[in-house]
Amino acid sequence: MDDFSSRHAAVEERIAAACARAGRDRADVTLVGVSKTFPPEIAAEAIRDGVRVLGENRVQEALAKAPLCPSAEWHLIGPLQKNKVRHALSLFSAIHAVDALDTLEALARVQRETGARPDVLLEVNVAEEASKHGFTAASVRGAVRAALEEGEVRLVGLMTIPPWTPDPEASRPHFRALRRLRDSLEREFSIALPQLSMGMSGDFEVAIEEGATFVRVGTALFGRRNAAAWKPERSADSDSYF
Numbered sequence: 129m130d131d132f133s134s135r136h137a138a139v140e141e142r143i144a145a146a147c148a149r150a151g152r153d154r155a156d157v158t159l160v161g162v163s164k165t166f167p168p169e170i171a172a173e174a175i176r177d178g179v180r181v182l183g184e185n186r187v188q189e190a191l192a193k194a195p196l197c198p199s200a201e202w203h204l205i206g207p208l209q210k211n212k213v214r215h216a217l218s219l220f221s222a223i224h225a226v227d228a229l230d231t232l233e234a235l236a237r238v239q240r241e242t243g244a245r246p247d248v249l250l251e252v253n254v255a256e257e258a259s260k261h262g263f264t265a266a267s268v269r270g271a272v273r274a275a276l277e278e279g280e281v282r283l284v285g286l287m288t289i290p291p292w293t294p295d296p297e298a299s300r301p302h303f304r305a306l307r308r309l310r311d312s313l314e315r316e317f318s319i320a321l322p323q324l325s326m327g328m329s330g331d332f333e334v335a336i337e338e339g340a341t342f343v344r345v346g347t348a349l350f351g352r353r354n355a356a357a358w359k360p361e362r363s364a365d366s367d368s369y370f
């Protein structure tokens with residue numbers, strides 16, 4: 129087995145074990161392979177090896193890789209700037225990290241024009257770290273209300289990135305807080321928010337135990353990202369990337 133296949137098999141085994149511990153069905157957890165900074169050929173290898181969904185945090189980087197991975201489903205896991213919404217909606221079937229009301233408005237506007245209907249998740253800064261994006265547990269209520277008022281926006285859940293820690297157990301309270309927040313929003317607004325995007329290479333098993341439906345795994349699948357990251361060629365419509 130080559131490197132990718134063996135890392136993928138190891139990640140799959142860990143996902144299956146976490147699902148078994150939590151009494152969850154493996155089919156309820158989607159592995160989002162985070163291919164950011166890796167070249168399109170590596171992303172294509174992941175798809176050939178059975179990864180179905182690729183996550184990128186930059187719109188232009190994903191658009192540049194997409195032609196080489198025709199069967200991939202793409203998720204935007206990084207922040208979405210208002211001026212990138214149109215490009216983003218031409219590719220991504222899910223937007224994990226909406227963190228501002230004006231982004232919701234821009235999404236609704238472009239969706240009305242183009243008919244695109246991506247799944248949308250709101251990013252919540254559960255630990256209320258000053259350095260992080262996202263709504264607070266309090267302000268996310270206003271965002272849910274705004275999304276419902278826009279009508280167009282298909283809100284499916286919440287996403288979080290807990291504070292960095294080498295100890296996966298330290299992430300557990302944050303994942304649990306996101307799940308409880310989701311439960312209370314479902315009750316308050318009488319809506320279903322089935323998706324919880326939480327867990328990365330260091331803590332995806334704990335996230336699955338706490339209810340994650342999307343785990344965003346980069347390093348454990350693709351290896352370490354390095355400074356010589358792959359970047360799309362500069363072109364007329366990618367110059368805003370640089």
Ligand SMILES: *Cc1c(COP(=O)(O)O)cnc(C)c1O
Nearest residue numbers: 162185205328329344345346347
């Ligand atoms: C890069 C990134 C990941 C993947 O992180 P790893 O620790 O390499 O698995 C997950 N989520 C987001 C939002 C990211 O930007």
